[in-house]
Amino acid sequence: MPRIDIDRLQIDFPLYHGQSRSLKKHVGNTLSNLRPGSPAAHLMQDGRERTVVSVLREISFNLKSGERLGLIGRNGAGKTTLLRTMAGIYEPVGGRVRLEGSLGTLLDAGLGMNMELTGRENIRLYGLHGGLSKAQISQIDRDVQDFADLGSYVDMPLKTYSSGMTVRLAFGLATAMRPQILLMDEWFLAGDGAFMNKAQDRLEAMVQHADILVISTHQPDVMRKWCTRVIWLEDGRIRMDGTPDEVLDVYLTA
Numbered sequence: 473m474p475r476i477d478i479d480r481l482q483i484d485f486p487l488y489h490g491q492s493r494s495l496k497k498h499v500g501n502t503l504s505n506l507r508p509g510s511p512a513a514h515l516m517q518d519g520r521e522r523t524v525v526s527v528l529r530e531i532s533f534n535l536k537s538g539e540r541l542g543l544i545g546r547n548g549a550g551k552t553t554l555l556r557t558m559a560g561i562y563e564p565v566g567g568r569v570r571l572e573g574s575l576g577t578l579l580d581a582g583l584g585m586n587m588e589l590t591g592r593e594n595i596r597l598y599g600l601h602g603g604l605s606k607a608q609i610s611q612i613d614r615d616v617q618d619f620a621d622l623g624s625y626v627d628m629p630l631k632t633y634s635s636g637m638t639v640r641l642a643f644g645l646a647t648a649m650r651p652q653i654l655l656m657d658e659w660f661l662a663g664d665g666a667f668m669n670k671a672q673d674r675l676e677a678m679v680q681h682a683d684i685l686v687i688s689t690h691q692p693d694v695m696r697k698w699c700t701r702v703i704w705l706e707d708g709r710i711r712m713d714g715t716p717d718e719v720l721d722v723y724l725t726a
């Protein structure tokens with residue numbers, strides 16, 4: 473059964489090296505003048521004397537099959553960083569992240585795709601990487617081409633694609649694979665009108681199929697429609713964890 477276990481996760485990003493004394497002094501002075509809660513208040517020194525931005529602290533939760541989690545929080549709260557850490561893009565500085573089950577991500581268009589290869593070659597590569605048979609790859613090839621509507625561009629290198637075309641291909645591929653765990657950043661929901669209408673059905677089918685969904689969004693409607701649970705992140709920590717109604721009622725009036 474797919475599941476996600478996150479235990480006391482901590483993510484820091486190094487900024488300056490310890491040798492840089494004047495920078496350290498500057499940061500120290502700046503820190504002492506900061507109001508609590510402002511983003512740079514999370515600058516700190518790590519054990520190796522580096523200045524780091526502390527982005528996630530003491531994040532712990534478990535997700536089991538059937539749960540659809542929405543992440544909310546103000547800009548810079550740490551939602552994207554949490555999704556990227558779950559996807560294995562960032563290594564935790566502290567704590568543990570464990571995922572069991574096949575993983576699909578809609579985080580960055582182009583992530584995992586080769587810009588030098590054609591759309592068709594990327595589709596094949598994606599299928600091979602996902603361990604699909606030749607017949608399954610042919611099926612995905614047709615399905616993605618149909619959906620992404622790339623026309624003759626399918627045989628052109630990705631580097632010649634517009635950003636909209638790249639999103640369509642990435643979206644088509646990620647939704648074709650039907651993973652057990654789907655991690656999704658909200659900007660995938662922000663396509664042009666025509667694309668969104670087409671994408672909506674496909675996305676909903678996938679969300680219904682994925683055993684576990686984690687989505688970051690600022691749209692309360694999406695949370696109420698798709699999620700069974702919402703975690704509110706504030707300054708890199710969990711402020712509230714509950715049903716969409718419980719959390720959104722407090723969040724939207726805070």
Ligand SMILES: Nc1ncnc2c1ncn2[C@@H]1O[C@H](COP(=O)(O)OP(=O)(O)OP(=O)(O)O)[C@@H](O)[C@H]1O
Nearest residue numbers: 485511525527545546547548549550551552553554
């Ligand atoms: N590579 C990095 N180096 C330094 N700081 C970073 C890095 N990536 C993110 N941050 C900082 O971490 C904090 C959290 O960023 P993140 O993108 O996770 O927030 P978010 O909740 O997804 O915001 P938004 O709603 O604006 O997308 C921000 O203050 C951001 O500036």
